[in-house]
Amino acid sequence: MERILAGLLRYGALVASGWMALGMVLSLFKDVLPLKTLSDRCLAIGIALLIALPVLRVALMTGVFLLEKDYRFAAISCAVLGIIALGFLLGTFNPQIQFH
Amino acid sequence: MDLGGIFPSSVLYLLFAAILLLSAHQMFCKRKAPSSAEEFGIPQDRWAASLRLNSSYPEPITKQEIAYSVTRVWLGMILMYAAGAVSALLGIGSGVLKVPAMDSALRLPIKVSSATSNFMIGVTAAASAGIYYVRGDVFPRVAAPVALGSICGAYLGTRILMRTSNERIRTLFVVVLLVLAVKMIFAALRGDNSGGGI
Numbered sequence: 001m002e003r004i005l006a007g008l009l010r011y012g013a014l015v016a017s018g019w020m021a022l023g024m025v026l027s028l029f030k031d032v033l034p035l036k037t038l039s040d041r042c043l044a045i046g047i048a049l050l051i052a053l054p055v056l057r058v059a060l061m062t063g064v065f066l067l068e069k070d071y072r073f074a075a076i077s078c079a080v081l082g083i084i085a086l087g088f089l090l091g092t093f094n095p096q097i098q099f100h
Numbered sequence: 101m102d103l104g105g106i107f108p109s110s111v112l113y114l115l116f117a118a119i120l121l122l123s124a125h126q127m128f129c130k131r132k133a134p135s136s137a138e139e140f141g142i143p144q145d146r147w148a149a150s151l152r153l154n155s156s157y158p159e160p161i162t163k164q165e166i167a168y169s170v171t172r173v174w175l176g177m178i179l180m181y182a183a184g185a186v187s188a189l190l191g192i193g194s195g196v197l198k199v200p201a202m203d204s205a206l207r208l209p210i211k212v213s214s215a216t217s218n219f220m221i222g223v224t225a226a227a228s229a230g231i232y233y234v235r236g237d238v239f240p241r242v243a244a245p246v247a248l249g250s251i252c253g254a255y256l257g258t259r260i261l262m263r264t265s266n267e268r269i270r271t272l273f274v275v276v277l278l279v280l281a282v283k284m285i286f287a288a289l290r291g292d293n294s295g296g297g298i
Contacts, residue, residue: 013251016247017247017248017251020244020245020247020248021248023240023244024244024245024248027241040240040241043240043241043243043244044240046244046247047233047238047240047243047244047247048233050247051226051229051230051233052226052230053226054219054222054223054225054226055223055226055227055230057223058223072151080223083227084223084226084227084230087227087228087231088227088230088231088234090231091231091232091234091235092231092234092235
């Protein structure tokens with residue numbers, strides 16, 4: 001089970017890098033208009049994947065702990081997810097807070 | 101260049117530089133120390149046992165499993181909290197504070213603390229990066245090449261970490277801590293709010 005988690009991070013990083021590299025290559029052909037937006041979208045996909053990977057790993061770990069009926073560690077990783085989600089909500093739904 | 105009194109940020113930078121120098125000194129003294137807490141004859145930590153923190157890791161050079169046990173978990177929690185708060189306050193990466201904290205307070209092997217710190221910072225950075233991304237503060241044109249370069253560098257660094265001796269890693273870390281301390285002192289003397297891009 002641990003190998004799946006480790007593989008997720010490693011191959012996920014590879015996939016995200018692939019998207020970003022594709023986006024960077026496409027951005028070389030800026031003059032062709034459809035390719036410009038396409039390259040921007042590819043870059044955005046890669047970056048979003050990269051950001052989501054560690055959070056996904058914590059979520060998977062919570063699931064694994066629940067499957068193994070290890071409730072203490074499941075609670076701990078669930079708490080981590082909760083803290084991340086709380087920060088996320090505070091950031092998106094509270095535009096008065098300025099992040100520098 | 102006019103100091104114009106002690107700004108609060110200057111005091112923070114000086115304090116941080118002091119912490120960095122102290123950490124560098126601690127790590128320097130520990131270079132040749134035994135890497136296991138059992139060799140000190142320290143009794144098992146109750147929290148470490150209940151949280152199952154004691155484990156082992158394979159050492160590629162000698163090809164054997166090295167067991168380690170964790171002590172003073174409460175001190176580790178306090179230090180991790182302080183590291184996170186200080187790094188958020190000053191805009192500096194928290195790995196610089198977390199690795200010495202794990203190395204000295206929890207007495208983890210240096211490779212374990214380095215890898216753990218990497219993972220911890222990945223999660224926290226992902227959390228804050230997600231917030232910035234949804235707010236639209238991330239420029240993909242700039243972020244993507246930086247991210248690609250960082251991924252390649254981190255991959256190579258991890259490979260090198262597995263093959264390097266503990267002593268060399270500690271020495272390298274001491275050098276990095278000293279350089280950062282000097283940068284912090286310069287930032288304090290400059291009196292402005294920038295961290296100098298650390």
